[in-house]
Amino acid sequence: xxxxxxxxxxxxxxxxxxxxxxxxxxxxxxxxxxxxxxxxxxxxxxxxxxxxxxxxxxxxxxxxxxxxxxxxxxxxxxxxxxxxxxxxxxxxxxxxxxxxxxxxxxxxxxxxxxxxxxxxxxxxxxxxxxxxxxxxxxxxxxxxxxxxxxxxxxxxxxxxxxxxxxxxxxxxxxxxxxxxxxxxxxxxxxxxxxxxxxxxxxxxxxxxxxxxxxxxxxxxxxxxxxxxxxxxxxxxxxxxxxxxxxxxxxxxxxxxxxxxxxxxxxxxxxxxxxxxxxxxxxxxxxxxxxxxxxxxxxxxxxxxxxxxxxxxxxxxxxxxxxxxxxxxxxxxxxxx
Amino acid sequence: xxxxxxxxxxxxxxxxxxxxxxxxxxxxxxxxxxxxxxxxxxxxxxxxxxxxxxxxxxxxxxxxxxxxxxxxxxxxxxxxxxxxxxxxxxxxxxxxxxxxxxxxxxxxxxxxxxxxxxxxxxxxxxxxxxxxxxxxxxxxxxxxxxxxxxxxxxxxxxxxxxxxxxxxxxxxxxxxxxxxxxxxxxxxxxxxxxxxxxxxxxxxxxxxxxxxxxxxxxxxxxxxxxxxxxxxxxxxxxxxxxxxxxxxxxxxxxxxxxxxxxxxxxxxxxxxxxxxxxxxxxxxxxxxxxxxxxxxxxxxxxxxxxxxxxxxxxxxxxxxxx
Numbered sequence: 001x002x003x004x005x006x007x008x009x010x011x012x013x014x015x016x017x018x019x020x021x022x023x024x025x026x027x028x029x030x031x032x033x034x035x036x037x038x039x040x041x042x043x044x045x046x047x048x049x050x051x052x053x054x055x056x057x058x059x060x061x062x063x064x065x066x067x068x069x070x071x072x073x074x075x076x077x078x079x080x081x082x083x084x085x086x087x088x089x090x091x092x093x094x095x096x097x098x099x100x101x102x103x104x105x106x107x108x109x110x111x112x113x114x115x116x117x118x119x120x121x122x123x124x125x126x127x128x129x130x131x132x133x134x135x136x137x138x139x140x141x142x143x144x145x146x147x148x149x150x151x152x153x154x155x156x157x158x159x160x161x162x163x164x165x166x167x168x169x170x171x172x173x174x175x176x177x178x179x180x181x182x183x184x185x186x187x188x189x190x191x192x193x194x195x196x197x198x199x200x201x202x203x204x205x206x207x208x209x210x211x212x213x214x215x216x217x218x219x220x221x222x223x224x225x226x227x228x229x230x231x232x233x234x235x236x237x238x239x240x241x242x243x244x245x246x247x248x249x250x251x252x253x254x255x256x257x258x259x260x261x262x263x264x265x266x267x268x269x270x271x272x273x274x275x276x277x278x279x280x281x282x283x284x285x286x287x288x289x290x291x292x293x294x295x296x297x298x299x300x301x302x303x304x305x306x307x308x309x310x311x312x313x314x315x316x317x318x319x320x321x322x323x324x325x326x327x328x329x330x331x332x333x334x335x336x
Numbered sequence: 337x338x339x340x341x342x343x344x345x346x347x348x349x350x351x352x353x354x355x356x357x358x359x360x361x362x363x364x365x366x367x368x369x370x371x372x373x374x375x376x377x378x379x380x381x382x383x384x385x386x387x388x389x390x391x392x393x394x395x396x397x398x399x400x401x402x403x404x405x406x407x408x409x410x411x412x413x414x415x416x417x418x419x420x421x422x423x424x425x426x427x428x429x430x431x432x433x434x435x436x437x438x439x440x441x442x443x444x445x446x447x448x449x450x451x452x453x454x455x456x457x458x459x460x461x462x463x464x465x466x467x468x469x470x471x472x473x474x475x476x477x478x479x480x481x482x483x484x485x486x487x488x489x490x491x492x493x494x495x496x497x498x499x500x501x502x503x504x505x506x507x508x509x510x511x512x513x514x515x516x517x518x519x520x521x522x523x524x525x526x527x528x529x530x531x532x533x534x535x536x537x538x539x540x541x542x543x544x545x546x547x548x549x550x551x552x553x554x555x556x557x558x559x560x561x562x563x564x565x566x567x568x569x570x571x572x573x574x575x576x577x578x579x580x581x582x583x584x585x586x587x588x589x590x591x592x593x594x595x596x597x598x599x600x601x602x603x604x605x606x607x608x609x610x611x612x613x614x615x616x617x618x619x620x621x622x623x624x625x626x627x628x629x630x631x632x633x634x635x636x637x638x639x640x641x642x643x644x645x646x647x648x649x650x651x652x653x654x655x656x657x658x
Binding site for chain 2 (some may be wrong): 326
């Protein structure tokens, strides 16, 4: 069947590439990050004795899990064609709020950050979807606003609230089963839920439709405003949750965390094959993107005498390579 | 965006008000703040205070000029802070050969980053935000690798003079900022390049179809942004009396974007407001200085800045210029 299709395509549209090639491009776009990840892990396992140990892999998993949670929300936002620059500040805000609220118990330490960060996402979402301001600008203001809020809670960053070791939330952040921290399992569960939400529900289809063409989606009767508000609320909630768990793991609400995190998160999502133009992307790609950044960082640490600045160089170069390939691929696909 | 089709009369007036706010709001806000400060801040008009404020804002103004050009083409340049770091890292390496080679090397670093950004945007067709994100991440890494991750003190007196000497009583960084503002304004208003830049921002496809050298112009715009950021990095390094690639220019991209947007340049491109951009940078500096002088903390300053940004884009949107 494929061959007959190729033949007709060749007759009617000589300029178009064979379907096999196109499908290969599509595969690279969607699973390129995963393939490179497997390759890197294989190389790392051969080259460094200490790389493939359970402790080290568990370490990669736990350090990546917080970035991954934030990246999950960002994936939804980017697929709608938006962007959320506020996540780094909201992440830090979540951590500080959790450490602040732990005096009223662990439940409060979990709920307060979620409520505040969710509300933060709601305000941003309303400004973007209802008032129709540009997402880039609204969330840029959000970045400053959340950081300001955080500083005002923490006495201009001079007070670092601590989470006592006995607290339930500290045990959630620090505990582990089979050498893998609880936050990793939670992240996995969230990603499964996220994948189902994106691929198998009406809401997910709306997210894709809005990213593909907002006007067309509106005309088809997709609840554009509601869906867009929802993705920014999700992004705020996930960033707040990640910040909370990170604070629980560190036993304190560190105020300076999360600066520049938004760009790492965007990089991970883009490396995972989600297009910044919206309308295309996947949750599984984001997992691969986040892990890829984590593995690169870990491998550079393994090399030892290399300074950690090389990590930024490699990540930047990698990002550049990915976007060049992606742009090329999507252009080839558009030429069909 | 879509609700402009049937505008009732009352909304037209509001639209005109918002349009006025977009164009002149930033100047009005500066005037108001200056008056308030004269009333409540002791020694606000002292020469010393004015000098300090202007020297502090000079690098932001210079970077914002480049950012305004990029945003005029419907792009954005996130790498400016990393360019400043790279310049800071390169200067001490070549200081042994003299000040001129050192500064030239620093500026070339900015040009190189601009070339990479511009090529990605113009020739490969990558979205500006991702293209410049790569060097935002990588640029500072390169700077740290070049500098060995260390802060280096600078003792060369000629270079230090760049940051601290004055011309006719005006600090040199401020002179440089003023000169560059005039140059950029002339480029935007009086040259073919400026016309093309605005045209491309307004409608890239139409510009391509009408035969404009879109790619060349875009490349040049990003090179200019890199170069201007490098100038700012040089001045800031001279002012600091040290090369500090790990923290110089952090968050500069956000300050610059804020200045441009507050100054009335729409993010959708097609319009460059050079004086507005300078005013935007001054306004943010003024807000910060006012709040800090009156012991209102940095947190409040940041939140106020957020509100100003939102107000600026709201005015821009309401003006129907999208």
